[in-house]
Amino acid sequence: MKKNFKIDLSWKQRIIAMFFTVLIYGIVIYFLNTTRSLESAILQGVIFGALFVLLFPWTLKKMIGKRIDTIVPELFENEKVEEEIFANLFRGIEGVGGKIFLTNDRLIFKSHSLNIQKGQTNIDYSEISSVGRRKTMKIINNGMKILTNKGQEYCFVVNDRESQIQKISSKLV
Numbered sequence: 001m002k003k004n005f006k007i008d009l010s011w012k013q014r015i016i017a018m019f020f021t022v023l024i025y026g027i028v029i030y031f032l033n034t035t036r037s038l039e040s041a042i043l044q045g046v047i048f049g050a051l052f053v054l055l056f057p058w059t060l061k062k063m064i065g066k067r068i069d070t071i072v073p074e075l076f077e078n079e080k081v082e083e084e085i086f087a088n089l090f091r092g093i094e095g096v097g098g099k100i101f102l103t104n105d106r107l108i109f110k111s112h113s114l115n116i117q118k119g120q121t122n123i124d125y126s127e128i129s130s131v132g133r134r135k136t137m138k139i140i141n142n143g144m145k146i147l148t149n150k151g152q153e154y155c156f157v158v159n160d161r162e163s164q165i166q167k168i169s170s171k172l173v
Helices: 011-032 038-069 161-172
Strands: 081-091 094-103 106-111 120-124 128-136 140-148 153-158
Touching: 011 038, 081 106, 081 161, 094 153, 094 161, 128 161, 140 161
Parallel strands: none
Antiparallel strands: 081 094, 081 153, 094 106, 106 120, 128 140, 140 153
């Protein structure tokens, strides 16, 4: 089961994102600039907004997309991957990007090659005591916490958190 890394925004979403980026960046530049040149702040905001909203996603897709699509976990004999989930795993202060693989035996997190901390984390389903919600930076509702019987805590960031928690919880039964 291979999923492609995609950043798909409609043109309407891109225009809205660019507008807010231009507005916020322009205001910041205006107040940081000692000459208080409105024309300069607008020009810099437009250039930054266009680059950030149009060029950055394209560059990210080219740089990381291939690396994410090629992540392959080390599996046991007779172990099969049943589900792949894009995720970040917090290892200290670094949010390590990669994928969660749900297999018939265990949960595996494997990082992509652009991280400082690379490698594979294996958690047997029998070792998991709970799967729950958490907030990233105590604000954003996209975090998932896995606790083990030994007291280890794994904090992930995932899309569609409720669905991912349900998938993992169903493996524990």
